[in-house]
Amino acid sequence: MILFAVLLGIIASWLLIDKKTAITNAVLKGTLAFCFTLSILSFFFVLFLFAKINFLIFNAAFVLAPLIYIVIEIRKSGKRAFASIKITQISTLFLLVALAGLLLFSKTFFENSIRWGDWDAWAIWSQHGLFLTDSSLFANLFTQDIAWTHPDYPLMLPSLNAMFWKSFGSQSAFVPAVLGYSIAMALVLLILSSFFERKFVFSGLFVFLLLTATSVLFPFAATQQADTFLALFLLIPIVLCNHLEANKSALLVTLIGFFAATSAWIKNEGLVFFVLFAFCFSVKYFRQAFLLRNFFLGAIFPIVVLMVFKFNYAPPGDLFANNDYHAKLFDAGRYKIIRDFARQYLTENCQFLLYIMGGILVLHYKFYLSFAFIVIFGLAASYFFIYVITPNDLNWHLSTSFYRLVHQLFPVLLYSIFFSASEKWPVILSVASKVKTKFSNLQKRYP
Amino acid sequence: MGFSKKYIANAALLGLFFVINGVLFVRYFVPNIEKANNIDQLENALLQVKETIPGASKVYFLTEKNIKDNPEIYYKTQFSLAPGVLIAEKYENIPNGSYMLQVHDKKIKDEILPKYPGTIDISVNENDYFQIVLLKKD
Numbered sequence: 001m002i003l004f005a006v007l008l009g010i011i012a013s014w015l016l017i018d019k020k021t022a023i024t025n026a027v028l029k030g031t032l033a034f035c036f037t038l039s040i041l042s043f044f045f046v047l048f049l050f051a052k053i054n055f056l057i058f059n060a061a062f063v064l065a066p067l068i069y070i071v072i073e074i075r076k077s078g079k080r081a082f083a084s085i086k087i088t089q090i091s092t093l094f095l096l097v098a099l100a101g102l103l104l105f106s107k108t109f110f111e112n113s114i115r116w117g118d119w120d121a122w123a124i125w126s127q128h129g130l131f132l133t134d135s136s137l138f139a140n141l142f143t144q145d146i147a148w149t150h151p152d153y154p155l156m157l158p159s160l161n162a163m164f165w166k167s168f169g170s171q172s173a174f175v176p177a178v179l180g181y182s183i184a185m186a187l188v189l190l191i192l193s194s195f196f197e198r199k200f201v202f203s204g205l206f207v208f209l210l211l212t213a214t215s216v217l218f219p220f221a222a223t224q225q226a227d228t229f230l231a232l233f234l235l236i237p238i239v240l241c242n243h244l245e246a247n248k249s250a251l252l253v254t255l256i257g258f259f260a261a262t263s264a265w266i267k268n269e270g271l272v273f274f275v276l277f278a279f280c281f282s283v284k285y286f287r288q289a290f291l292l293r294n295f296f297l298g299a300i301f302p303i304v305v306l307m308v309f310k311f312n313y314a315p316p317g318d319l320f321a322n323n324d325y326h327a328k329l330f331d332a333g334r335y336k337i338i339r340d341f342a343r344q345y346l347t348e349n350c351q352f353l354l355y356i357m358g359g360i361l362v363l364h365y366k367f368y369l370s371f372a373f374i375v376i377f378g379l380a381a382s383y384f385f386i387y388v389i390t391p392n393d394l395n396w397h398l399s400t401s402f403y404r405l406v407h408q409l410f411p412v413l414l415y416s417i418f419f420s421a422s423e424k425w426p427v428i429l430s431v432a433s434k435v436k437t438k439f440s441n442l443q444k445r446y447p
Numbered sequence: 448m449g450f451s452k453k454y455i456a457n458a459a460l461l462g463l464f465f466v467i468n469g470v471l472f473v474r475y476f477v478p479n480i481e482k483a484n485n486i487d488q489l490e491n492a493l494l495q496v497k498e499t500i501p502g503a504s505k506v507y508f509l510t511e512k513n514i515k516d517n518p519e520i521y522y523k524t525q526f527s528l529a530p531g532v533l534i535a536e537k538y539e540n541i542p543n544g545s546y547m548l549q550v551h552d553k554k555i556k557d558e559i560l561p562k563y564p565g566t567i568d569i570s571v572n573e574n575d576y577f578q579i580v581l582l583k584k585d
Binding site for chain 2: 087088090091092095096099102103106107109110111113114115116122123126127130131133134137138140141143145146148149173174177181
């Protein structure tokens with residue numbers, strides 16, 4: 001039954017986005033509809049669980065509500081309801097390349113998959129999900145008695161696992177694995193479709209193939225479901241902002257607020273992202289009341305659910321409890337350890353990204369003043385200060401989490417760089433041509 | 448109304464994509480996810496313990512080692528017992544009347560589970576990989 005709820009939710013959300021925004025790309029609408037449906041189901045699953053409402057009522061409500069909306073829409077617009085899905089919109093050659101990329105991505109994902117995933121995937125996220133499957137004992141999770149399970153972590157991924165397990169009547173390892181695959185697919189499809197929406201076909205395919213035909217996202221995409229999930233939700237608001245100028249519909253702005261706030265429902269880092277994003281969005285659009293109103297309207301519901309969880313159920317986190325963070329903030333040695341670790345990791349594992357960041361500095365330095373970069377930089381800076389004040393052993397904390405933070409930020413950073421470059425492509429071409437001319441003049445002068 | 452050549456070609460490509468992806472799923476994904484690991488072996492060894500202890504009870508994980516040094520067995524036992532709660536604790540700090548678990552990983556050949564005075568053996572379960580001793584503090 002839950003699969004019907006998911007399918008109907010996606011169709012209903014797709015129709016809503018199709019009707020209320022000017023987004024034309026069917027895959028972009030589909031990816032957004034998928035993420036929106038998962039978010040709504042997760043929020044309501046947890047609310048129904050906290051309110052002790054029977055799971056059958058949850059299932060029935062989320063089959064009937066989208067079904068009624070779909071029927072109303074189809075009765076209103078008939079065949080035109082799905083008229084914007086046209087597989088002839090894309091050239092056969094580009095479709096062939098994109099599907100080949102997706103197949104390579106699937107194969108790499110499947111080969112790297114492990115039953116129950118890697119450490120955090122089972123020890124935190126799936127384990128929390130197992131608690132949430134039991135409507136009478138779920139509150140057992142919210143105790144400090146269980147060592148190192150972080151019961152204060154948000155519940156998006158655990159609630160989705162629990163929802164499917166409960167509906168299937170079996171706690172199968174396929175649930176987190178298939179969910180992880182769907183999330184990873186949504187991530188790469190969102191990037192491709194966002195470029196296609198703005199007709200940046202070549203740069204879109206380039207970034208897409210970079211993510212799908214190489215192993216840059218692996219093995220983490222297949223083994224660390226929560227980090228890929230967060231990477232997707234950090235990406236969505238930035239993607240939607242890139243389509244905002246041409247399309248200032250109330251729903252689109254509401255969705256930006258909704259998805260930015262929902263990232264806080266995935267991991268605690270998402271809350272930092274939401275605060276930063278909301279601040280930058282408010283500064284950028286401070287004269288546009290329509291945008292701000294709809295943005296915060298979209299953010300209210302996810303933030304209310306998060307607050308209900310944090311203030312009524314979650315025990316306090318370990319970041320500030322019994323932690324002498326004042327002394328740590330003024331300990332220069334900690335800054336040096338983090339800098340050295342980050343430098344070594346990035347130069348050994350992310351050379352390509354560093355070259356691209358250097359390249360964009362030369363070709364289009366204004367990217368570093370863009371909304372997207374400021375948010376991403378702010379998030380990276382806050383990760384840095386979390387390491388400075390961490391209550392855990394600093395070297396242990398860095399070695400067990402730094403790669404995951406890079407995995408969270410990598411897709412949104414890569415996407416933003418290439419999208420920004422695509423928007424400024426004519427300018428970049430002229431700069432490149434000037435550089436080339438100067439270079440050839442120098443060669444003539446000093447043969 | 449007929450379909451254009453582009454429509455037919457794109458539809459055929461999409462169809463082919465779903466077929467190949469399905470084959471890859473069955474060929475690579477399913478065996479990886481079905482391959483039982485030591486979480487499943489431990490879960491299997493803990494079946495009787497789960498039936499014996501009420502879900503609402505707290506169970507103590509008896510160990511003399513620091514959990515942080517070797518957390519794997521503790522974590523995996525907790526995972527298998529969820530939504531039950533497993534508390535890692537030294538014997539002397541465990542309240543009387545509590546259920547306690549000792550888990551022996553048979554890969555570690557020279558490990559001998561310590562005996563404690565004032566405990567009642569409830570059950571001993573084992574498979575090829577783990578031995579689980581359920582005790583109660585008198």
